[in-house]
Amino acid sequence: MAEPFLKMVDIKKSFPGVQALKGVSFEAYPGQVLGLVGANGAGKSTLMNVLGGVVHPDEGQIVIDGQLVMINSPLDAARNGVAFVHQDLAMLPTMSIADTMFITSFPTKTGLIDYKETKERCVRALRRLGFNFDPDTKIRNLSPGDQQMVEIARALLSNPRIIIFDEPTSSLTSREKERLFDVIDNLKKEGTVVIYISHLLDEVFKICDYAIVLRNGETVGGGPVKGLTYDDIVRLMIGSKQINQYYSRQSRQIGDTVMQVEGLRRKGIIEEISFSLRKGEVVGLWGLLGSGRTEVARAIMGLDPTDGGVIRIRINGKMQPVRPSDAKNWIGMLTENRREEGLLLPMSVKYNMSLANLYALSGKRFPFIDRKLENQQVKKYINRLEIKISGIEQKVSTLSGGNQQKVIVGRWLQKNPLIYLMDEPTRGLDVGAKADIRNIINELAESGAALLVISSEIEEIMSVSDRYLVMNRGHIVAELPAEATKEELMAAAAGVR
């Protein structure tokens, strides 16, 4: 084969607390679709953000067309012929397709936008992808798949020689996906270097010529897709490290069903979600990024609208249907973004902890908060959870991530709900704090609560779960017992049956 068009050599990048890339090298050739595969946090996106000029590498070289290049900004990347189709689209809903595509590059005539020219160019760019949209169509009237085509058409305006797709199919229907693959095929025929980031193996096998697998910031393998099997890639993605011996799991007393979800759905996001939680049980909801796992939790809690489905919760010994907007009275939730959604950062530990429980803390006759009772309660849970603070008036924003998470747990403990939903409960915590949170999960289950734990770290979910629900593209695709292996979990989540 000819010379590689793009070479990335020994790229290293560390973020505070984590080395995201530990010296990754690869080559890409024109007319080739290169698949970049790996589990969440493997470093795929960081690597491509380096190429796209969004992230600056600590070390390493980028060679494009035989020239050593410096890419310090997205503008530099564009100048070197690199275009990036991001997972989250940059769209202007109230404006037209033509406006969205040319917003910073309108052709002008004597200072005024030349609309005739703009529309002609827009139509030409869309035709190249095989589309016939009216350039005046408002973006908000387009489906997510069509919006993505607009995004791709915009990326192609600069005639890039390298184009990166970051998880492009996460919001597409299968028909839209086919169309995207046709477009990628055409780009390939035109001699463009296509880099395709995905953790969905069927897609990689379908359109990529060559695959590289990343794990923990390192290239762990790769080769022409024809010579690889699903098995090979799954093994490369998760590595050989066995973790089951790290965490011993006691078998728990599992009781009656306390929550039952039936046919929960939100069009285009999650479909026919049905499962039940039992007393004293930890269920791991496992799936890769974008599989809909967070959306399930949000739908149950009434944080997102739903199109249908029933949630039943055991109230006074009887299973009763509950509206999502009322679910928070029985379910304690730890959100994925604790800093944005879970905590009032400028306020004290005390205020944050008593927030969900203010009525129980108020006096019987007058609606004022009983300060003595409040302090007493807060201190009780601070001791129980071993939260390290200088005093209950300390601001939550000054705490470490682990202690912040414990503050949220403490808030719910006061309310003592039967059911907990925990979305990424240990994200961003250090090893010690992670272990603490895992212990709390175990204790809660032993005390009779039912827990649904969502995590993108397979080791973590394996260390706490009694049962797994595996999601892929908004569906629950598998239910696995506690004995399931890492390979089984990863294969189910990657869409392999």
Place this chain on the structure above:
Amino acid sequence: MLSKEKTQSPFNLRDFLFTYGFLIVLVAVVIYFSAAAPNFFSLNTLILVLHTAAPMFVLASGLAFVIMTAKLDISVGSIVYLASAVGAIMISRMHLPFPLAILVILMVGALAGAINGFTVVVLKVNPLIATLGTMMALRGLALQLTNSMVISLPQNLRTLGNVRIGGIYVDIIIALVVLLIMNLVHTRTPFGRQVMAIGNGSEVAERLGVKVNWVNFWAFVLSGLMASASSILLLLQLGAVSPDAGSGYEFSAIATLVIGGVSLFGGEGTIIPGIIMGGFTLQVIQAGLNYIGASVYAYPFVRGGIIFVAMFADALKVKVKPRVKMITDEEPSLPKVPPGNEITPA
């Protein structure tokens, strides 16, 4: 070969209703007043209504750019007072030639707008608070300059505001020309389009490469400039500046815009026909209430109701925004594994 996609039908009822819903209101209002007051429906009324609305048209056409970026500028009323006060002092006390005074007035407006822009863009002050500050400060400054006295223009200028060409007041023509220019800026310049892009989402616009700070700054300058331009029309109409000049104008202008379909959430609306419709509706109601001999206190009440409905419609618009066309998925979404590649549980 890829299959051809069907294009969207050009007519969208939802878009139409939200853009022109108030046209229906306007027509209803006109019909009502015409029925209630026999001599209401006449060319003369139309000209008078437009004459009164002219300064508001100009004021709103500048403010529109700030609102379209999803920000607010409530200092425009005070800018009207300050600019016309400075202008009146220049003319009557310092005997500056009228054209030169116009230039000074416009500079005062642009400068005030630049102060707003600087405070919001560079000092990162919330636009509402920043312009609340200038609203109070600039009015204070103008009161200081005039000693809170009425300043009259010389006799020869006082009639200028009521000059007609072919029966039409000159300020109507000026206002329409200004609206045409501002419409051109809005629809045909990269600046105008980028204002709309910012209204859709500052971060998205930033990612697309729009110079968000730069555009925001100039939107405020434009708003200040147009406020002072409107103050010239007002000054000539009244022939004098009184201490309460321009007070409450900011809210009339916002009401004009919202009724005309400019969303307070940004990224939506037109100069033409939006502002003309909004300003016209408000003015027709005021004139109509006069014609049918309603109490002078009826107008603020009715206007408040109309503004409330307009704001409610605006909020509804945002609520229905996420509706997107979805292609239904008829194939099963699970992939098939090539034979021999199934993973067997260990």
